[in-house]
Amino acid sequence: MARTRTSSAAELLLDLRRDDEEPLHKQLEHELRAAIREGRLADGFVLPSTRGLANELGISRGVVVEAYEQLVAEGYLSSSQGGTTRVCIRVAEETVAEETAEPAPAREAPKVRFDFAYGRPDVSEFPRQVWLRSVRRVLNETPNDRLTYLDPRGAIELREALADYLNRVRGTAARPERMVVVNGYAQALRLVLMVIKANGGGRVVVEDPGQNDTMRAAPEHGFEVVQLPVDDDGLETGDLDRIDADLMILTPAHHFPTGAVMSAQRRAAVIAWAKRRGAVVLEDDYDAEYRYDREPIGAMQGLAPENVIYAGSASKTLAPGLRLGWLIAPSGLVHQIADVKYAIDRGSPSVEQLAFADFLSRGEFDRHLRRMRPVYRARRDALLRALGEHLSSLRPVGASAGLHVLAWLPGGVDERDVVARAQEAGVQLEPLGPYWGDGGPGGLLFGYGSIAESAIDEGVRIIASVISDLISGT
Secondary structure: OOOOOOOOOOOOOOOOOOOOOOOHHHHHHHHHHHHHHOOOOOOOOEOOOHHHHHHHHOOOHHHHHHHHHHHHHHOOEEEOOOOOEEEOHHHHHHHHHHHOOOOOOOOOOOOOOEEOOOOOOOHHHOOHHHHHHHHHHHHHHOOHHHHOOOOOOOOHHHHHHHHHHHHHHOOOOOOHHHEEEEOOHHHHHHHHHHHHHHOOOOEEEEEEOOOHHHHHHHHHOOOEEEEEEEEOOEEOOOOHHHOOOOEEEEOOOOOOOOOOOOOHHHHHHHHHHHHHHOOEEEEEOOOOOOEOOOOOOOOHHHOOOOOEEEEEEOOOOOOHHHOOEEEEOOOOOHHHHHHHHHHHHOOOOHHHHHHHHHHHHOOHHHHHHHHHHHHHHHHHHHHHHHHHHHOOOOEEEOOOEOOEEEEEOOOOOOHHHHHHHHHHOOEEOEEOHHHOOOOOOOEEEEEOOOOOHHHHHHHHHHHHHHHHHHHHOO
């Protein structure tokens, strides 16, 4: 019986032209030399034996021996008697350096010592061991057919587990058949825009200030953007009756970036508007699981399942790197969204979906959130204390939930100057400006998800010093 033989040698992509006038050993030299100098073959890489490469390329061993010997002589390769042939890039690097003038190195950005970047969970707290157990169960117990292409809406196991969780915790009206698993909110947003556009939509209502992802994505997909202001009760709905739009994108449970909670009256007004217009509301429920000083606010989707698309993800609760998100869509849109998703990437990774389903169904997600809420609350409290002690001229808002606080700046202080000087001092934070549509008051976004509680006070002290210097003109 014939046996299949395999080689442990690495394969190489080498272009040899049999009909070329140049000898084969010269062509092989050029190909290997170029691969080394361009970095496609790394320092220390072990080349195939002369016999192995000759067999792979269908040429005589003498051709390979001659090419190797020439490159060893030039210093591109090193070889030992009876041993292996390896890439040696020292000479190659020196040669390239002589032929190409390197531009002056860019100035290094100041090292970040205190990171107040918003929207980042503490990934050092990711429950690795528990997640690993879920992954192991999936790999040990999952039937083979669950590792092939799945339903365009995603793994049924995850959709069922998510529906149970979201109905219980967020008050949604989720059903597995109306859910689509996506690669985070960014993909969810674009899928919805694509489907609404394909159905004839052309105008979208957004919050001002609001997510700049939306402000970029909507025009890219051919939408006219209508901006409505936000106050302490969320989106202002007084002018809704005069607005004809096909889609509205909201963060009602915890408005980004102000942290406002949309009132019940305004939620009702938005839903009534959507029903009258035949429009759709995309509800971005990005961090509602983290709440500290108020009762949980249920999802709008539970009030109008045929008019609201609910979007959530694991990015703020577990880790952005999981790239797991979900949509609950009206019955008339779910298959369109799933079909577009499937056409783009053939579905999100099945192992991660099944592992998250196991993680959810065993109650591990609930346990993780219960463990993390007091951690984030302690950091939130430390931030508010530090702002009150060192920056009493700032007015913090939106601190009752989430992973960031917005602090309004006093008049006369340019947020861009604060951010730039703070960065020079090793403090990272973001200005509010990029989230305004037509501009508005200045503010600073203080994220506390990924900064240690013990570092918060000193970081705020530095910002206070920066603002003091700006006010005094120094």
